[in-house]
Amino acid sequence: MEFLAAGFIEDHIVPKFNYWIYVILMMIGLYAMITKNNLIKKLIGMAVFQTAIILFYVSIGVKEESGIPILSHGQHHAIVDEGRPSEEVITKEKFANPLPHVLMLTAIVVGVSTLGLALAITQRIYISFNTLEEDEILDQLRRGGHD
Amino acid sequence: MTEHYPVLILLVPLFGALLATLLGSERQVACWFTALIALGGSSILAIGNICALLASAEGELRYRMGGWNENSGYEVGIELRIDMLAALVVAAVVIVGFINTIFAKTRVTGEMREKAAFFYALNQLLIVGLCGIVMTNDAFNLYVLIEITSLTSYALIAMGNRRAALSSFNYIIMGTIGASFYLLGVGYLYIKTGTLNIDDIHTVLQSGNLWGDTSITIAFILIMLGLWTKMALFPLHGWLPNAYSYAPGVVGSFMAPLMTKVMVYVMLRIMLWLFGGEYIYSSGLVWGELVIWMSIIAIVAGSFLALARTDIKKMLTYLIVAEVGYMVGGAWLANGAGLAGSMYHILSDAAMTFCLFLAAAIVILRTGDHRLTAFNGLFRSMPLTMIGFTVGGLSMIGLPPTCGFFSKWYLISGGIEAGHWSYVAALLFSSLVNAVIFFRIFERAYFGNLKGVADEQLPDDGDCAPLLTLERVPFSMLIPLFIAGASVLLVGIYNNTLVSWLKAAMPPL
Numbered sequence: 001m002e003f004l005a006a007g008f009i010e011d012h013i014v015p016k017f018n019y020w021i022y023v024i025l026m027m028i029g030l031y032a033m034i035t036k037n038n039l040i041k042k043l044i045g046m047a048v049f050q051t052a053i054i055l056f057y058v059s060i061g062v063k064e065e066s067g068i069p070i071l072s073h074g075q076h077h078a079i080v081d082e083g084r085p086s087e088e089v090i091t092k093e094k095f096a097n098p099l100p101h102v103l104m105l106t107a108i109v110v111g112v113s114t115l116g117l118a119l120a121i122t123q124r125i126y127i128s129f130n131t132l133e134e135d136e137i138l139d140q141l142r143r144g145g146h147d
Numbered sequence: 148m149t150e151h152y153p154v155l156i157l158l159v160p161l162f163g164a165l166l167a168t169l170l171g172s173e174r175q176v177a178c179w180f181t182a183l184i185a186l187g188g189s190s191i192l193a194i195g196n197i198c199a200l201l202a203s204a205e206g207e208l209r210y211r212m213g214g215w216n217e218n219s220g221y222e223v224g225i226e227l228r229i230d231m232l233a234a235l236v237v238a239a240v241v242i243v244g245f246i247n248t249i250f251a252k253t254r255v256t257g258e259m260r261e262k263a264a265f266f267y268a269l270n271q272l273l274i275v276g277l278c279g280i281v282m283t284n285d286a287f288n289l290y291v292l293i294e295i296t297s298l299t300s301y302a303l304i305a306m307g308n309r310r311a312a313l314s315s316f317n318y319i320i321m322g323t324i325g326a327s328f329y330l331l332g333v334g335y336l337y338i339k340t341g342t343l344n345i346d347d348i349h350t351v352l353q354s355g356n357l358w359g360d361t362s363i364t365i366a367f368i369l370i371m372l373g374l375w376t377k378m379a380l381f382p383l384h385g386w387l388p389n390a391y392s393y394a395p396g397v398v399g400s401f402m403a404p405l406m407t408k409v410m411v412y413v414m415l416r417i418m419l420w421l422f423g424g425e426y427i428y429s430s431g432l433v434w435g436e437l438v439i440w441m442s443i444i445a446i447v448a449g450s451f452l453a454l455a456r457t458d459i460k461k462m463l464t465y466l467i468v469a470e471v472g473y474m475v476g477g478a479w480l481a482n483g484a485g486l487a488g489s490m491y492h493i494l495s496d497a498a499m500t501f502c503l504f505l506a507a508a509i510v511i512l513r514t515g516d517h518r519l520t521a522f523n524g525l526f527r528s529m530p531l532t533m534i535g536f537t538v539g540g541l542s543m544i545g546l547p548p549t550c551g552f553f554s555k556w557y558l559i560s561g562g563i564e565a566g567h568w569s570y571v572a573a574l575l576f577s578s579l580v581n582a583v584i585f586f587r588i589f590e591r592a593y594f595g596n597l598k599g600v601a602d603e604q605l606p607d608d609g610d611c612a613p614l615l616t617l618e619r620v621p622f623s624m625l626i627p628l629f630i631a632g633a634s635v636l637l638v639g640i641y642n643n644t645l646v647s648w649l650k651a652a653m654p655p656l
Binding site: 030033042046049053056057060099100103106107110113114117118121122124125128129137141 | 287302323327330343
C-alpha cells in the first residue's frame, strides 16, 4: 500500500494537484466520449475533455504571489530593473504569464464552435432517425440497408 | 511584392469565402465564380512562391505577420515559414482546390441545392486552413488551423444524407480527441521551452539538452497520437471510410486527397523540424521500430479491407488508409531515401487519389450505382472517364511512368537501405492487392455486360438532364479529371526534379 503512504501524497499529489485534477477530468471526458450510448452524453464528455485541457493551460500560467500583468496607475511604463528604487521596479516575478491564458481564449472559442456544430449535427441526426441512442440508430441503419 | 505571396495565398480565399457567403445561394454562379477566381489566384501565387523559393539562396522564405521587427531579440511575432516541401504541398493543396471547384459547378446544383453558397464558402475556408497548417511556424497556430480545417470538414461532410450526418458526428468525436491531444502536447513543450515558435522550440531543446526529459517524451507521444488520429493511421482510422464515402461527391473528391496528406506533412514537420532527427531517430528510442510495425499493419490491413469492399468509394477510402501507412513508415525509416519517398508520396498520393475520386464521382453519377457493378462495360460507354480512372488505378498499383511507381521506388529503396524487409514486403504485398483490386475493375469495364443504363436509373437530382456534351458527362467534369490524370503522369515523369528539391529542403539527419 505504498500509494496511501503519507509521503506519496505530500510529494506527488499536493504540489501537483492541478495536474491530477486535469488528468482526472480528462479521463472522465474520454470515458464518456468512448463508452456512452447517447450522443448528447458523448458531447458532454467532449466538453469536459476540452475544459480539462483549458484548466491545464490556465494553471501553468499561474505563479505564487504574482498578479495580473497590467501596470497600475502611476507606475512607470518601462520594464527596467536597474537604477530604480525597489518598490518601483517591475520584474517578471510580479506578474503571471499571460500567454497561456490568452491561448486558452482561442481554445475556448474553438471548443464552443466545435460543440455548436456538433449539436447542430446531432439535431439533424435526431430529425432523420428520431432517436439519439447510438445502438438504436445503428439498428435502424442495419435494417434499412444502404440509403 | 514577392515577399507577400505567402500571406496572400491565405488571404485571397479567405475573402473569397466571405464574399461567397454574402452573395448567397440565389447567385450561385457568382459564388462559383468567386471561388474559382480566389482559388485560381491562390494557385498562381503558390506557383510564384515556388519560383521565388528557387530563386532565393537561403532555401526558405519567412514571413512575419504584421511586419514584426526581427531585431527585437526574441521571437514574439507569428511567423510563416516556407521551404520547398511546404511550397510544393501548398501548391498541391490550392491547385486541387481550384480544379475541384471547376468540377463542382454542375454537381453543386444537384447535391447542395440551396446550400450552394455555403459549400463554396466552406470549400475555400478549408483550403485556407490547410495552407495555413502547411506554412505556419507556430505550434499553437498549427492547432487553431487544424481545428479550422476540421470544423469546415465536419460541416462539409454533414451536407450529405443522414448517414453522412452520423459519420460526421463520429468524425467530430475522433477529431476532437486528436486535436486535444496535440494541444496538450504543445502545452508540455511550452512548459519546458517557454516558446511556441517551432524553430525556437527546437533551439531550446538543443541548447538545454532537454531530450531525455520525461515531459518532452510525453509531449512527443501526445502530439504523435493526436496527429495519427487526424491522419487515420490504422487502428485510429475508424472515422475515415464512412466520413469520406458518405460525404457529397464534390466534397469527398477534394477532402480525400488533401486532409490525410497534410496531416502527414504536419507529422514530418513536427518530427524533423520541431523535435529534430537526432531525437526522433536516436538509438535510445524504441519508437522507430514500433511505428514502422504499425505502418506495416496499416498497409496490410488497409489493402485487405479495400479488397473486401464492393462499394466504390469505401474501397478507395480503405486504400487511403493503406497509403497513410506507406508515408508514416517511410518517414520513420531514418534515412534520406525513405524520407524523400514519404515527402514525394504526399504529392503523388494527392494526385492519384484526386484522380480516382473524380473518376469514381463521375461513374457513380452517370450509372447511379455505387457498387463495383457500376463499372460493367464502361470502357465502351464512357471511355474518356475510364482513361482517367485507369491512370489513377495504374498509379495505385505502381506502374511506370505514373507517380505511384516512383514513390514506391523511393520508399522501397529506403526500406532496403534501413534493412527493414518487412516494410518492403508490405509495400510489395499492397501493390499486388491493388493490382487485384484494379484489374478486377478493368476486367468488368472491358468484358462486363453493359447494364441497361436507362434514363430512369439516373439519379434525378437535376444535373443529369440531357447534357449536350461528350458521353453526357459535362466538360466541366471531364477536364478536371484529365488535368488530375495528367498531373499523375507529370509528377511521375518529373520525379527526379521534385525529389532533388525535397532533399534540399530536408534538415540534415
